[in-house]
Amino acid sequence: xxxxxxxxxxTNANPxxxxxxxxxxxxPYCQHRTAPPPLPVVGGHGTRLILADGRELVDGLASWWTAxxxxxxPHILRRIREQLDRLPHVAFGGLAHEAAYTLAxxxxxxxxxxxxxxxxxxxxxxxxxxxxxxxxxxxxxRGHRGRRRVVAFExxxxxxxxxxxxxxxxxxxxxxxxxxxGLDVMHLPLPVETDGFDxxxxxxxxxxxxxxxEPLVQCAGGFRFHAAPALKRLRxxxxxxxxxxxxxxxxxxxxxxxxxFAMLAAGVVPDIIVxxxxxxxxxxxxxxxxxxxxxxxxxxxxxxDKALQHGPTYMANALACAAAHxxxxxxxxxxxRRAVARIEAAMRDGLIEIRARRDVTDVRVCGAIxxxxxxxxxxxxxxxFAERGVFIRxxxxxxxxxxxxxxxxxxxxxxxxxxxxxxxxxxAR
Numbered sequence: 001x002x003x004x005x006x007x008x009x010x011t012n013a014n015p016x017x018x019x020x021x022x023x024x025x026x027x028p029y030c031q032h033r034t035a036p037p038p039l040p041v042v043g044g045h046g047t048r049l050i051l052a053d054g055r056e057l058v059d060g061l062a063s064w065w066t067a068x069x070x071x072x073x074p075h076i077l078r079r080i081r082e083q084l085d086r087l088p089h090v091a092f093g094g095l096a097h098e099a100a101y102t103l104a105x106x107x108x109x110x111x112x113x114x115x116x117x118x119x120x121x122x123x124x125x126x127x128x129x130x131x132x133x134x135x136x137x138x139x140x141x142r143g144h145r146g147r148r149r150v151v152a153f154e155x156x157x158x159x160x161x162x163x164x165x166x167x168x169x170x171x172x173x174x175x176x177x178x179x180x181x182g183l184d185v186m187h188l189p190l191p192v193e194t195d196g197f198d199x200x201x202x203x204x205x206x207x208x209x210x211x212x213x214e215p216l217v218q219c220a221g222g223f224r225f226h227a228a229p230a231l232k233r234l235r236x237x238x239x240x241x242x243x244x245x246x247x248x249x250x251x252x253x254x255x256x257x258x259x260x261f262a263m264l265a266a267g268v269v270p271d272i273i274v275x276x277x278x279x280x281x282x283x284x285x286x287x288x289x290x291x292x293x294x295x296x297x298x299x300x301x302x303x304x305d306k307a308l309q310h311g312p313t314y315m316a317n318a319l320a321c322a323a324a325h326x327x328x329x330x331x332x333x334x335x336x337r338r339a340v341a342r343i344e345a346a347m348r349d350g351l352i353e354i355r356a357r358r359d360v361t362d363v364r365v366c367g368a369i370x371x372x373x374x375x376x377x378x379x380x381x382x383x384x385f386a387e388r389g390v391f392i393r394x395x396x397x398x399x400x401x402x403x404x405x406x407x408x409x410x411x412x413x414x415x416x417x418x419x420x421x422x423x424x425x426x427x428a429r
Contacts, residue, residue, distance in 0.1 A: 015040050015052040036383055039391070044071030047408045047415045049391055060385075060392040060419045062408045065219075065251055067282030069330050070408045076281050076326040083322035092120070092316045099321035106328060107290060110260070112269045117296040119289045119308070120316040124250040124276035125159030127287035128212070130310055131272045132163060132183070134291055135210030135244035138298035141306045144242075149184045149204065151211040151243075156187065157221035158212065158248055167212060169221055172399045190218075190226050191233040198237065205241035210271075212246040215262040216366065219251040220395065223371040223402055225364055228266035235268045244295065245270040250287065254278035254327075255336045255409060257367035258344070271295055278409075281327035286320035339409050343368045343416060347405060350420030357427050361400065370405040372427065379403050380426040388422035403427065 018040045027038065039057070043050035047070050049057045062068060069076065083099060090097055104118035119134075121127040132150060139147045150167065152158070158167040166182035186204060190213070191197035215231055218224040238245040247270040252262040256278070259265040263273065272295060276287030299308050314320075347370035355363040359378035364371050379394035379401035395402040403426075405419055 013053070015042075018052070036381075039382075039386060046070040046072075047411050055389075057386060057389055057391045058407075058411075058415050058418045060390050060405045060407050060422075062278075062406055063282045064277070065256065065406045066277045066280070068254055068256075068278040068336075068409045069281045069327065070410045071282070073281060073326075073330070075330060076283055076323055079322045079326035079329075080283065080319055083319050087318050089314065089317050089319065091313075093311055097316070097318050097321075099318045099325065100316035103316075103321045103324055106325070107275070107288065110328070111273065111290060112263075114269050114292045115273055115290045116293050117291045119291070119310075120321075121287045121289065121312050122285045122314045122317070122320075123159075124248075124274065124287045125161040125164045126312060127250070127274045127276060127289045128158045128167070128246075128248055129161060129163045130308075131246045131248075131274050131289040131291075132167075132210060132212065133310060134272060134289065134295055134308060135246060137306075137308065138244060138295050139209050139242075141298045141301070144209075147207060147209045149186060149207045149209065151201075151204075151208055152185050152187050153190045153213055153218070154187050155190075155218045155221045155224045156212075156214070157219065158214075172222060172397055190224075190230050191237075192226050192230045194233065197233060201237045202241075205237070205243065208241070208243050210244040210246055211238055212248055214248045215252055215266055215268070216257050217252055217262070217369055219369070219406075222397055222400065223364070223369065223373070223395075223404060225366050228268065231263075231266045231268040235270075238271075244272065246272045246274065248274045250274055250276040251406075254331060255340050255367070256369060256406065258337065258340050260331070260337075279327060280320055280323035281330065283323045283327075284317065284320040285314075286317065286324055336409055340368045342413075343407065343409070343411055346413070346416040346420065350416070351423070354423065354427055357429055359428060368406060368409055372403040372423065374401040374403065374427075376400055378428075384426050385422050388418075388425055390419050390422040392419070392422065 040052040041049050042052050047058055049059050107118050108116050119130055152167040154169055156169050158164045162182045166185045211234055247263055249261055253275050272289055272291045274289050280286050299306055344367055347365045351363045351370055354360055354372055359375045360372055362373040382393045385392040
């Protein structure tokens with residue numbers, strides 16, 4: 001069925017499981033009193049989502065940026081099935097399995113040589129918490145016990161658990177109700193200009209354990225872009241004071257900004273990098289915090305209390321490891337950089353006219369990320385986009401609305417035409 005099928009067709013009845021389950025499901029990021037029911041998905045292929053009524057939508061968000069290779073990729077499914085027949089899961093405490101150990105080596109080999117030690121988790125938020133925990137405890141173990149503060153940045157978003165909420169922007173982010181709880185965090189402006197940053201940073205550095213940033217693009221905090229010099233300033237500031245620099249590449253990693261990792265485009269290597277989302281190609285939950293040997297060495301001791309006391313129950317899940325191996329196969333053997341460049345060019349061409357629309361305040365593109373920033377409360381609804389044959393879910397923050405595209409990296413010319421035409425038709429002139 002065409003991606004342009006009419007979502008307002010009254011014959012489009014919801015399936016029974018949606019009706020019976022709705023009174024018992026608590027949906028994410030959802031005001032249940034006012035939100036429409038979700039679209040019931042029964043399958044997918046490539047860039048398309050198949051709904052219960054048979055309609056197909058082009059997915060403009062790649063399942064929260066995870067399905068880089070599209071849905072139901074046969075190579076990923078095959079690797080998962082092979083692992084399922086051998087060993088679906090075993091606890092990682094005191095035990096080891098091949099899929100995890102070979103994946104750890106493979107990830108380390110894909111990164112700059114300084115990043116060597118891989119800690120697996122089941123979600124990006126947990127992996128960010130592990131990274132911050134590594135940073136603080138590494139200094140604590142070395143005798144710097146007063147260094148507990150974390151520096152994050154205005155516009156930041158790093159997750160929804162308590163520690164990661166503290167890292168998010170307390171003024172414009174979605175977690176304002178929890179401001180002041182959890183970590184001791186100071187939010188600074190990103191050093192996109194040199195004026196005053198070094199002096200301000202130097203004044204607080206004695207108390208700081210780590211700095212965390214999404215390199216090149218702050219995604220869910222409002223899609224703010226910054227260039228490589230800002231990251232180089234952060235690297236230099238951390239080096240001056242012995243502070244751990246953490247890059248959260250959960251969203252920006254695996255070619256989303258063009259290069260395999262945003263840090264490579266910036267030419268800056270952090271002390272810890274956090275990966276997730278596209279790591280398994282959108283099939284199974286997995287994330288990782290990957291540290292330098294210097295960070296790891298701070299935990300080596302005859303004292304058991306100096307070990308990293310963390311261990312998610314499903315860390316290094318064998319099925320997720322198999323999916324990650326398959327996803328890496330596809331990244332390594334395909335020309336993803338060229339595919340991203342094609343998506344980027346299509347978005348630059350297709351969104352340029354949108355900039356002049358009455359409620360639009362900015363349009364920006366970086367790699368396979370395209371953003372239309374709008375006045376608060378003016379973005380079209382997901383339902384309106386669905387009527388145009390696409391799944392686009394605007395991000396609504398207090399200070400602005402964002403209609404954004406982060407499609408599967410396999411999106412072709414036809415997919416991009418459908419996505420961009422939907423935006424063109426749905427955003428008021």
